[in-house]
Amino acid sequence: MKALYDGPVIDAHQHFWDLEANQYPWLTGDTLVAHRYGDYSAIKRTYLPADYLRDAAGHDVVGSVYVEAEWNPSDPLGETRYVSQLAASCGRPNAIAAQAWLDRDDANDVLAAQAGFDRVRSVRHKPGNPDGKGRTLMSDDRWLRGYAALARHGLHFELQAPWTQLHEAACVARDFPETLLIVNHAGVPGDRSPDTLRGWRKAMETLSVLPNVVVKVSGLCERGKPWSVEANQPIVDTLYALFGAERLMFGSNFPVDGMFLSLDGLLSGFAQLVRAWPHAQQRAFFHDTAERVYRPLGLGARSCTSGSLPTNERASR
Template identity: 85%
Template sequence: MTPLYDGPVIDAHQHFWDLEANHYPWLADNTLVPHRYGDYSAIKRTYLPADYLRDAAGHNVVGSVYVEAEWDPSDPLGETRYVSQLAASCGRPNAIAAQAWLDHDDADEVLAAQAGFARVRSVRHKPGNPDRAGRTLMSDERWRRGYAQLARHGLHFELQAPWSQLHEAARLARDFPETLLIVNHAGVPGDRLPDTLRGWRDAMDTLATLPNVVVKVSGLCVRGKPWSVAANQPVIDTLHALFGAERLMFGSNFPVDGMFVSLAGLLSGFAQLVHAWPHAQQRAFFHDTAERVYRPLGLGERSTGNGSLPTNGRTSR
């Protein structure tokens, strides 16, 4: 049997928050917003680099990518300043996916300012629930004008949307081929029922034909069920067949996924999920793809790539 992967890991999707010092509306006392995991009260506690490093102890996690944590929406730059200060003092995170509201009047100004931070590589703006016509912000012309500015500022886009909206994401990727679209949480494969998985696979299959799309395999928990290798093996196998390891990257989604599994358990579980892949592909999944896409700082050996996709990844059928 191939040994389980024990090489370097870059966690491509994690969060920090200090609930005593900063304002995150969804994490405030007496607040529960709709969440695909259900009641998330257990994560309403401060979680900082020291907590993350403790949780990752014993595993070779050499770097991480902070993803905006729905900080006060009136102050997107405040979050980036705070996280950049954490990085300066603690060494984590090594790259940042920042907050930006693409449909706001100041979108271009905010994008320019975010791009000015040393660790910012991308932005996230969740496109929200669909309207009566089934369209989210991804189909809104004002939002798309903001999206069109990303390439000018050298920024990628982090997409978090359920698989049922990925047809809109495919149109974005086609219309803006110069912008790397990073699909968060594996396209949210949902409850794992057969019909759901078929719909999810078809949606991801379309995205896989587009060369400017990569996928973060993160946030794979299911409400009311423990995280398990068995439940996630079909998802991993499908993603590997569609995208290849060079367009996939591991993300813990911690501390959120800590409601279901420890970080050590998650890392060990993912090592089992990919153990049949050649070692080079395992390393791509756990480290090399994230290094290429996010160019993280402070890993000992600084990446010099430009975030472009490999020529050997799947781009068409």
């Protein structure tokens, strides 16, 4: 029996937040917005690099990519400044997917400013999900003008959208071949019913023929169900067949997926999911693809204490 992968890992999708110092509307007070995982009250707590490093103990997680966490939308650069300070203090994260609103009048200016931070590699703007089937911002001319500006600033795009919207994403990727489109959360397959899996696979097949598309295998939890290797094996097998390991990346989606299992359990579970792959392909999935896509800085930092956190931001709210 093959040994499970125990080599270096770059976590391509994770979050930090300090709820005492900064504003995240969806994490404030008693607020609960619609979320595909249901009630997320359990993650309404500060989660910083020291917490992440503690959770990752025992695994060779050499770096991570911070993905915007729906910080105050009126201040997208404030989030990037804060997370850059965390990186300077703690060595994590090693790359940043920043916030930008592509349909706003100031989109080009925000993109230029975000690209000026040394760890920013991409931006995310969720295109909306009015009914799961209708047109989204990916078909809006203003949004598309903002998307067109990404290439000028050397930025990738992070797409979080359910699989029912991926036909629009395929058009965007085809029309803007110079911009790398990074599909978050495996295209959000949702439930594991046969009809859903057939529809999701067809949508992912459409994207797989486009060379400027890569996929983060993250956020695979199901509302009201425990995370399991058995439930996720068909997802991972399909993605491997369509994209190959060189276009797939592991992402923990922590602390959000911590609602369902520990980071140790998640990393161990994914090692089981890819156990049949050649070792080089496993390393590509866990490390090499993310290293190529995000060009992370300062890999290997493993210690951070509360005293090393950016205290000026803690007092700024």
